[in-house]
Amino acid sequence: xxxxxxxxxxxxxxxxxxxxxxxxxxxxxxxxxxxxxxxxxxxxxxxxxxxxxxxxxxxxxxxxxxxxxxxxxxxxxxxxxxxxxxxxxxxxxxxxxxxxxxxxxxxxxxxxxxxxxxxxxxxxxxxxxxxxxxxxxxxxxxxxxxxxxxxxxxxxxxxxxxxxxxxxxxxxxxxxxxxxxxxxxxxxxxxxxxxxxxxxxxxxxxxxxxxxxxxxxxxxxxxxxxxxxxxxxxxxxxxxxxxxxxxxxxxxxxxxxxxxxxxxxxxxxxxxxxxxxxxxxxxxxxxxxxxxxxxxxxxxxxxxxxxxxxxxxxxxxxxxxxxxxxxxxxxxxxxxxxxxxxxxxxxx
Amino acid sequence: xxxxxxxxxxxxxxxxxxxxxxxxxxxxxxxxxxxxxxxxxxxxxxxxxxxxxxxxxxxxxxxxxxxxxxxxxxxxxxxxxxxxxxxxxxxxxxxxxxxxxxxxxxxxxxxxxxxxxxxxxxxxxxxxxxxxxxxxxxxxxxxxxxxxxxxxxxxxxxxxxxxxxxxxxxxxxxxxxxxxxxxxxxxxxxxxxxxxxxxxxxxxxxxxxxxxxxxxxxxxxxxxxxxxxxxxxxxxxxxxxxxxxxxxxxxxxxxxxxxxxxxxxxxxxxxxxxxxxxxxxxxxxxxxxxxxxxxxxxxxxxxxxxxxxxxxxxxxxxxxxxxxxxxxxxxxxxxxxxxxxxxxxxxxxxxxxxxxxxxxxxxxxxxxxxxxxxxxxxxxxxxxxxxxxxxxxxxxxxxxxxxxxxxxxxxxxxxxxxxxxxxxxxxxxxxxxxxxxxxxxxxxxxxxxxxxxxxxxxxxxxxxxx
Numbered sequence: 001x002x003x004x005x006x007x008x009x010x011x012x013x014x015x016x017x018x019x020x021x022x023x024x025x026x027x028x029x030x031x032x033x034x035x036x037x038x039x040x041x042x043x044x045x046x047x048x049x050x051x052x053x054x055x056x057x058x059x060x061x062x063x064x065x066x067x068x069x070x071x072x073x074x075x076x077x078x079x080x081x082x083x084x085x086x087x088x089x090x091x092x093x094x095x096x097x098x099x100x101x102x103x104x105x106x107x108x109x110x111x112x113x114x115x116x117x118x119x120x121x122x123x124x125x126x127x128x129x130x131x132x133x134x135x136x137x138x139x140x141x142x143x144x145x146x147x148x149x150x151x152x153x154x155x156x157x158x159x160x161x162x163x164x165x166x167x168x169x170x171x172x173x174x175x176x177x178x179x180x181x182x183x184x185x186x187x188x189x190x191x192x193x194x195x196x197x198x199x200x201x202x203x204x205x206x207x208x209x210x211x212x213x214x215x216x217x218x219x220x221x222x223x224x225x226x227x228x229x230x231x232x233x234x235x236x237x238x239x240x241x242x243x244x245x246x247x248x249x250x251x252x253x254x255x256x257x258x259x260x261x262x263x264x265x266x267x268x269x270x271x272x273x274x275x276x277x278x279x280x281x282x283x284x285x286x287x288x289x290x291x292x293x294x295x296x297x298x299x300x301x302x303x304x305x306x307x308x309x310x311x312x313x314x315x316x317x318x319x320x321x322x323x324x325x326x327x328x329x330x331x332x333x334x335x336x337x338x339x340x341x342x343x344x345x346x347x348x
Numbered sequence: 349x350x351x352x353x354x355x356x357x358x359x360x361x362x363x364x365x366x367x368x369x370x371x372x373x374x375x376x377x378x379x380x381x382x383x384x385x386x387x388x389x390x391x392x393x394x395x396x397x398x399x400x401x402x403x404x405x406x407x408x409x410x411x412x413x414x415x416x417x418x419x420x421x422x423x424x425x426x427x428x429x430x431x432x433x434x435x436x437x438x439x440x441x442x443x444x445x446x447x448x449x450x451x452x453x454x455x456x457x458x459x460x461x462x463x464x465x466x467x468x469x470x471x472x473x474x475x476x477x478x479x480x481x482x483x484x485x486x487x488x489x490x491x492x493x494x495x496x497x498x499x500x501x502x503x504x505x506x507x508x509x510x511x512x513x514x515x516x517x518x519x520x521x522x523x524x525x526x527x528x529x530x531x532x533x534x535x536x537x538x539x540x541x542x543x544x545x546x547x548x549x550x551x552x553x554x555x556x557x558x559x560x561x562x563x564x565x566x567x568x569x570x571x572x573x574x575x576x577x578x579x580x581x582x583x584x585x586x587x588x589x590x591x592x593x594x595x596x597x598x599x600x601x602x603x604x605x606x607x608x609x610x611x612x613x614x615x616x617x618x619x620x621x622x623x624x625x626x627x628x629x630x631x632x633x634x635x636x637x638x639x640x641x642x643x644x645x646x647x648x649x650x651x652x653x654x655x656x657x658x659x660x661x662x663x664x665x666x667x668x669x670x671x672x673x674x675x676x677x678x679x680x681x682x683x684x685x686x687x688x689x690x691x692x693x694x695x696x697x698x699x700x701x702x703x704x705x706x707x708x709x710x711x712x713x714x715x716x717x718x719x720x721x722x723x724x725x726x727x728x729x730x731x732x733x734x735x736x737x738x739x740x741x742x743x744x745x746x747x748x749x750x751x752x753x754x755x756x757x758x759x760x761x762x763x764x765x766x767x768x769x770x771x772x773x774x775x776x777x778x779x780x781x782x783x784x785x786x787x788x789x790x791x792x793x794x795x796x797x798x799x800x801x802x803x804x805x806x807x808x809x810x811x812x813x814x
Contacts, residue, residue: 285658
């Protein structure tokens with residue numbers, strides 16, 4: 001049953017996420033507690049400033065001690081270490097990342113979750129657009145390559161794949177900015193939109209205009225690889241017997257390609273698209289910093305620059321959640337497209 | 349597996365490999381990189397770049413943000429390149445106790461824009477006096493600097509004509525300039541642009557270059573018997589400098605980029621080797637053991653697989669501030685998951701072979717079967733995947749360094765790019781600072797991609813062209 005498989009996979013993904021959160025909490029425990037303690041001290045200092053001036057020094061000292069004890073109990077800092085780690089993980093799981101030390105959201109809030117929630121859609125927008133264009137171009141080129149495998153075009157584009165294999169996307173981004181934004185000045189050098197942002201329909205045009213350069217860079221880096229993978233997938237399929245059978249029956253090549261080969265190739269290609277989206281989250285994300293695209297990747301840059309530990313941590317948790325979510329969706333779609341997968345676990 | 353078999357295997361593999369042209373190309377590139385490490389001191393002007401990358405005194409004679417030398421070939425105004433002149437005519441005179449030595453350096457100037465600075469270097473003992481002057485092609489001799497050294501028991505002397513001869517060179521120019529009416533600020537006049545320009549009106553404002561042979565004369569008065577000034581030479585910090593120019597902290601980029609080769613290779617190869625060794629062993633062990641142990645190992649593997657690599661590495665680097673070895677270890681800790689899945693499925697196949705059954709019947713231990721009979725079969729696959737992990741390791745390290753979280757005791761390409769980004773190289777169009785490090789990352793990636801894909805092609809013949 002497909003839905004049973006779905007539930008199993010989702011629960012499994014959740015379990016892995018929870019485990020990772022616990023591991024992160026343990027790993028970064030010392031740093032996070034230091035930030036928390038200094039935050040508590042700051043809050044108490046702010047409270048004492050507002051105190052009644054008629055209080056004696058002893059009373060003030062006692063008040064501070066009381067408040068400190070109260071706050072430490074609130075954040076479970078008085079408990080043994082394993083229980084502190086546990087409570088931190090629980091807080092994270094209930095999306096309570098605490099307050100940012102320096103950074104603020106665009107509306108001025110210090111809540112880490114608000115800051116991250118603001119950035120999340122922008123990252124998704126940028127990378128999904130890029131990967132969509134990637135796949136379309138890669139499909140077109142990959143099919144061409146597979147049809148005439150070993151031909152001139154196949155060989156040259158394969159070499160293109162290897163050339164960009166180890167090329168960091170952010171470096172290409174730097175070059176692209178240098179050329180398009182500063183030398184010939186036809187695109188903006190970064191940002192989400194012009195300042196002040198235009199309203200109405202012009203806003204979306206402006207957004208697209210700002211998105212052009214980062215998307216161009218991602219596509220330039222990415223589509224070689226997807227073309228190469230699609231070529232390999234298609235080549236494997238085109239060598240199957242049933243394709244030869246359709247060809248001998250005199251079915252036109254177009255129909256063989258799109259009607260027969262593509263249908264079999266769909267699951268791996270969808271997987272590939274999702275995998276490259278995941279790879280972006282897992283390995284490409286700081287690319288945003290080069291273009292000052294205010295997404296999750298850029299958030300890492302700013303958080304590190306300003307040494308804002310709560311934001312850094314919150315960002316890590318959200319990225320992990322996205323990543324694992326992506327893995328789960330990948331499996332679900334794959335199971336849907338290729339029914340053999342979901343029973344695979346049962347046979348022994 | 350015996351040595352003879354192993355050798356024959358390598359021979360077979362090599363015969364196949366030779367036929368893949370791009371694989372050979374990759375090997376040649378790799379060879380060039382290794383050669384660059386070995387002959388590093390002979391191909392870079394600053395061989396200590398690796399250890400003294402952040403030592404500003406090591407770079408102080410270089411110009412700031414100068415483009416590469418070969419920019420001159422494409423430009424109509426030729427700029428004087430950076431240069432070191434050691435060759436000189438030496439003469440010595442004795443006047444009682446005092447010695448007077450005179451060294452003449454010849455400088456051939458045939459450019460349109462003068463060097464930014466001319467710097468005298470020497471190693472002085474005692475209390476000598478150093479006097480520098482210049483004899484121009486048109487016969488003018490200008491006394492530039494007089495620098496007494498007080499009681500040194502051996503120290504580097506560095507006299508910058510560009511800084512210390514402002515008054516002298518201004519006065520020389522002022523003789524030809526019509527100063528009535530328009531006052532020219534002395535601070536605005538660059539000494540070298542006066543010294544290397546035609547002596548006519550406009551020398552201070554719109555100098556036109558005077559080409560020819562200049563003589564830089566260093567006269568040294570040695571008042572006492574034991575006083576010495578030795579190892580004297582002039583450095584010219586030019587308008588263009590080195591094969592790849594300099595950055596905004598005067599560092600020679602070519603030296604830095606070549607110094608980065610060995611770190612990139614070390615990071616890439618060590619990470620790939622550790623990660624693939626762990627991954628292959630893990631996969632085979634998991635396949636061979638089977639049952640609940642296999643399930644448990646697969647769950648742990650999936651846990652690692654679900655980690656978004658770069659974010660975790662960034663946060664770990666930001667918090668633990670690791671050095672390069674720890675960073676390699678950190679990357680290996682996550683990279684090993686790569687080959688596990690394929691290796692496990694291969695291991696499941698190998699496990700069913702009859703010779704494994706035979707070995708079990710002989711009473712061979714699990715570890716013997718795994719390490720002697722199963723893993724050797726996977727070595728070709730391991731090498732192919734290793735080659736493909738090298739570029740990712742290099743890119744991950746560069747990405748972390750780009751954020752400014754790299755190991756600050758070494759120089760890697762990512763760190764040069766970080767400096768370029770924070771130094772405004774993109775904004776100011778200093779392409780010689782941005783392009784080379786990234787190009788080397790890409791080249792190194794390409795090298796291993798070529799090798800890896802070639803091996804892949806041999807190992808998976810199905811993808812071969814019909």
